[in-house]
Amino acid sequence: MDTPAEFYDALASEYHLLFGHWWSAAQWHGRVIADIVAQRGITEGRLLDCTCGIGTQCLPLAMLGYRVTAADVSPAAVERARVEAAARGIDVDFRVCDVREIRDHVEGTFDVVVSCDNALPHLLTDEHLQRALRSVHACLRPAGVLLVSLRDYDALRRTRPDGVPISVHGEFGSRHGSGQAWQWSADAEYVDIELFTFTEDAAGSWRARSGTTRYRALSREKLNSLLMSAGFTAVEWLMPDVNGYHQPIVLARA
Numbered sequence: 001m002d003t004p005a006e007f008y009d010a011l012a013s014e015y016h017l018l019f020g021h022w023w024s025a026a027q028w029h030g031r032v033i034a035d036i037v038a039q040r041g042i043t044e045g046r047l048l049d050c051t052c053g054i055g056t057q058c059l060p061l062a063m064l065g066y067r068v069t070a071a072d073v074s075p076a077a078v079e080r081a082r083v084e085a086a087a088r089g090i091d092v093d094f095r096v097c098d099v100r101e102i103r104d105h106v107e108g109t110f111d112v113v114v115s116c117d118n119a120l121p122h123l124l125t126d127e128h129l130q131r132a133l134r135s136v137h138a139c140l141r142p143a144g145v146l147l148v149s150l151r152d153y154d155a156l157r158r159t160r161p162d163g164v165p166i167s168v169h170g171e172f173g174s175r176h177g178s179g180q181a182w183q184w185s186a187d188a189e190y191v192d193i194e195l196f197t198f199t200e201d202a203a204g205s206w207r208a209r210s211g212t213t214r215y216r217a218l219s220r221e222k223l224n225s226l227l228m229s230a231g232f233t234a235v236e237w238l239m240p241d242v243n244g245y246h247q248p249i250v251l252a253r254a
Helices: 004-018 022-039 058-063 075-088 099-104 126-139 153-159 220-229
Strands: 046-049 067-072 093-096 110-115 140-149 163-169 176-184 190-200 206-216 233-238 249-253
Touching: 004 022, 004 075, 004 176, 004 190, 004 206, 022 058, 022 140, 046 058, 058 067, 058 075, 067 075, 075 093, 099 126, 110 126, 126 140, 126 220, 163 190, 220 233, 220 249
Parallel strands: 046 067, 046 110, 067 093, 110 140
Antiparallel strands: 140 249, 163 176, 176 190, 190 206, 233 249
16 A cells, blocks of 8 residues: 555656546646636736646646645645656746655745645545644635645445546547546545556557555544634535536635
């Protein structure tokens, strides 16, 4: 079982394979998030992506005018994000650090903090998630906005799916794809996810790799309680049929 840092270090060079076209998808991510934040009265200012990965959200948000600082526990993911930013002439201040210690690694306060693509459920206990939320809360200015996206674990805990079917993109000779196999704990509190990525060469032969990591199947009720305990207020959930995003989004105010 890989730690989150190990899992994303190994995945960093292939993270784009999870998408049909990563950069097009990233720009869509940025527009949706910016629209949601703008509806809460913040259209500019300082933004912190505290679990940035290879830059799927922070790079397009910087292009949209936010002054962005971005951090991740995976050094390889941050290095990939730096490369992607440099290739597009995007200015982002990158850091390598654990979200539980983010306050110690950034300066000043932010108008918005984001954590997307199911990153926070890597924190497997109340204690660790509470540390992260308190650290993030300390990074926000008064009335600043926290935006988190994660899987709909309330629904998933009921159905306990075996995984995510393989999806394949591209043309013959240069196709790529991904899929997931899931193993649930007996109480459905945790799910171990093995992520597979596939790439095809010009001769039609395929290469595959996989990595496994653990997530906490974090319910909305539990996350609400932890957010409020960490000092957040005005907690609200936007489900995909409302938010236009691919995952539920929870928003809260500092």
